[in-house]
Amino acid sequence: MVKNGTIVLLLLALLCLPRSLYAIDMNGTSRTYFQARESFDDENYLPLFEYLDFSLDDFAKEEYSFHFGGWARRDLNNEKSFDQRSSNLDLQYAYLNLHRDTANAVVNVGRVPVYEGVASESVDGFYTRSDLLHGFGIAAYGGIPVETDFDQRSGDLIYGTRISKEEADRYRVGISYLKEKNDGDAFRSEAGLDLRVRPHDQVELFGRSTFNGETSGWMEHAYNVIYLPRDDLRVIGELDAVNYEDYFGNVDTDTTGIFDLGIGVLDPDEQMLELGLRGEYKVREDLTATTLFRNYNYSVADSSNYYGAGLTYQPTEEMGGGCSLYRMDGQSDTRRYYELRLYAYKQYDKADVTVDLFNVHYDESINGESNGFSASLAGGYALSENGRISADVEYAGNPTFSTDIRLFVKYLYNFNISPLKVPEMKAPKLHLPAWKMPTLWKKTKTEGAAAPLDSEKGE
Amino acid sequence: MKQTLKSALMILLILAGGLYACATTESIGRSHPMEVPSPPMCSDCHDDERASLNHTADYDQRHKFYAVQQKQICNLCHKESFCTDCHANKGEIKPSDKFKDTPKRFLPHRGDYLTQHRIDGRINPVPCLKCHGRNNNARCKACHK
Numbered sequence: 001m002v003k004n005g006t007i008v009l010l011l012l013a014l015l016c017l018p019r020s021l022y023a024i025d026m027n028g029t030s031r032t033y034f035q036a037r038e039s040f041d042d043e044n045y046l047p048l049f050e051y052l053d054f055s056l057d058d059f060a061k062e063e064y065s066f067h068f069g070g071w072a073r074r075d076l077n078n079e080k081s082f083d084q085r086s087s088n089l090d091l092q093y094a095y096l097n098l099h100r101d102t103a104n105a106v107v108n109v110g111r112v113p114v115y116e117g118v119a120s121e122s123v124d125g126f127y128t129r130s131d132l133l134h135g136f137g138i139a140a141y142g143g144i145p146v147e148t149d150f151d152q153r154s155g156d157l158i159y160g161t162r163i164s165k166e167e168a169d170r171y172r173v174g175i176s177y178l179k180e181k182n183d184g185d186a187f188r189s190e191a192g193l194d195l196r197v198r199p200h201d202q203v204e205l206f207g208r209s210t211f212n213g214e215t216s217g218w219m220e221h222a223y224n225v226i227y228l229p230r231d232d233l234r235v236i237g238e239l240d241a242v243n244y245e246d247y248f249g250n251v252d253t254d255t256t257g258i259f260d261l262g263i264g265v266l267d268p269d270e271q272m273l274e275l276g277l278r279g280e281y282k283v284r285e286d287l288t289a290t291t292l293f294r295n296y297n298y299s300v301a302d303s304s305n306y307y308g309a310g311l312t313y314q315p316t317e318e319m320g321g322g323c324s325l326y327r328m329d330g331q332s333d334t335r336r337y338y339e340l341r342l343y344a345y346k347q348y349d350k351a352d353v354t355v356d357l358f359n360v361h362y363d364e365s366i367n368g369e370s371n372g373f374s375a376s377l378a379g380g381y382a383l384s385e386n387g388r389i390s391a392d393v394e395y396a397g398n399p400t401f402s403t404d405i406r407l408f409v410k411y412l413y414n415f416n417i418s419p420l421k422v423p424e425m426k427a428p429k430l431h432l433p434a435w436k437m438p439t440l441w442k443k444t445k446t447e448g449a450a451a452p453l454d455s456e457k458g459e
Numbered sequence: 460m461k462q463t464l465k466s467a468l469m470i471l472l473i474l475a476g477g478l479y480a481c482a483t484t485e486s487i488g489r490s491h492p493m494e495v496p497s498p499p500m501c502s503d504c505h506d507d508e509r510a511s512l513n514h515t516a517d518y519d520q521r522h523k524f525y526a527v528q529q530k531q532i533c534n535l536c537h538k539e540s541f542c543t544d545c546h547a548n549k550g551e552i553k554p555s556d557k558f559k560d561t562p563k564r565f566l567p568h569r570g571d572y573l574t575q576h577r578i579d580g581r582i583n584p585v586p587c588l589k590c591h592g593r594n595n596n597a598r599c600k601a602c603h604k
Contacts, residue, residue: 119527255592280516341569
């Protein structure tokens with residue numbers, strides 16, 4: 001069993017090794033969060049979080065890299081702000097990566113994220129994939145599943161594979177399989193088909209179907225079709241068909257209890273068919289309108305609708321705003337509400353301000369209250385090219401609990417350490433300041449950059 | 460039966476190994492070779508299937524379909540920590556609480572969701588299980604044991 005503490009110690013040991021042994025590029029982000037809030041029973045919580053992620057590139061050889069992400073919390077006033085604990089930590093991912101120059105061959109070993117077909121998992125083990133001949137590809141993974149609250153990991157196992165076939169710019173199709181065991185007992189078995197077809201420049205169909213091997217039934221068929229009749233107009237059709245008996249069939253004591261079909265909240269005989277239509281229209285360069293309509297049709301319950309529209313306005317890169325209004329029209333007054341949002345942001349040189357307002361108005365009041373609202377004001381300041389400090393205050397209230405005020409302060413620092421090899425690491429040029437989305441952009445290397453992609457429109 | 464399965468697996472592995480050895484496709488790079496705006500409109504440069512990766516307003520709702528087919532495309536621009544902002548195992552901070560200063564980014568459960576989730580969970584509980592089934596469920600289990 002791999003313990004979080006062991007991995008942290010190994011990583012620290014790794015970082016303490018003389019860097020002369022490697023020509024390593026190290027870059028990452030440190031995000032320190034401080035939160036001040038009240039609990040439901042009026043206890044004051046002051047948790048301090050540290051989120052750290054980094055990558056070691058060109059680790060020993062150019063094909064190798066190491067990736068780490070994790071966080072830790074400590075309550076400054078020794079209260080137990082979450083999960084009955086005054087401190088906590090989590091290793092989100094930590095893996096050695098081998099990335100070959102041909103065949104898109106990848107091997108990840110450690111605590112690895114896996115996104116392949118039916119799998120969207122975190123695994124203590126391995127993940128590998130490769131292109132094969134004639135447009136075929138194969139991926140495989142295996143190890144111990146990473147879950148929030150597992151009873152014991154001995155006997156837990158997850159493994160799976162995905163085989164794909166593609167013809168670039170025409171279609172991509174994959175067949176995938178996943179098997180999970182809990183304490184040695186078969187727990188989860190899923191197979192799936194994922195599909196993406198582009199018959200025309202203006203039309204794209206994509207989606208997936210998932211089959212539950214334990215209940216021998218189709219869990220879900222989820223598909224979208226995009227139609228682009230003009231450059232300024234996008235139309236998206238949605239279909240999502242779910243069998244509750246099969247979709248919620250894999251439940252055990254580690255699963256959140258509300259999903260257990262046996263407790264009477266979710267009806268195992270229920271089948272849901274969601275049909276939706278979304279539109280996005282660019283009114284002009286700085287103004288975009290969106291609209292959405294979804295119908296939920298059930299075999300047991302009455303149908304519901306969800307619909308609304310929004311506008312986003314961005315006259316310059318440094319400022320913008322948006323508004324939206326949606327209506328949930330459920331089966332009864334207790335399941336109906338209006339949802340309103342207004343936001344605006346502006347950057348002033350190194351400083352920025354954001355205002356965000358939410359209000360949900362319930363048709364039927366709850367505890368005598370009809371509205372759940374949230375108003376936040378955020379401000380930030382770039383202390384340096386790599387460091388930024390920001391804070392936000394939120395005033396919120398809802399029908400379930402009284403109003404409260406929350407404070408959130410964060411300090412973000414991007415670092416890049418290359419003691420021996422000093423490539424010209426350029427921060428990506430962003431239309432928003434780099435610190436706005438610190439985890440979004442990876443640095444673009446000028447050395448060893450990938451060859452320009454084909455099919456680029458040249459000037 | 461087990462022996463048959465083992466043999467089949469070995470044959471499959473050898474076959475796959477052989478086919479891999481013959482594959483000569485050039486790998487997608489580790490990072491995007493050009494600077495791109497945020498959010499990126501891939502169709503600004505690409506007129507093939509990559510044009511469909513435009514990060515339009517609805518991209519958050521369809522990104523899953525692309526990620527489970529070609530995660531390496533996402534990796535061109537996104538570090539893994541970007542995904543774990545939402546796809547967490549033990550998340551104690553609601554994603555939107557960490558990014559009040561980034562209102563354009565789609566993040567689940569902005570605003571008060573405690574009351575609202577009772578309705579949304581009845582209308583469509585499917586997306587709830589994906590994130591809060593066996594992962595990221597400590598807060599849920601406080602009430603839904």
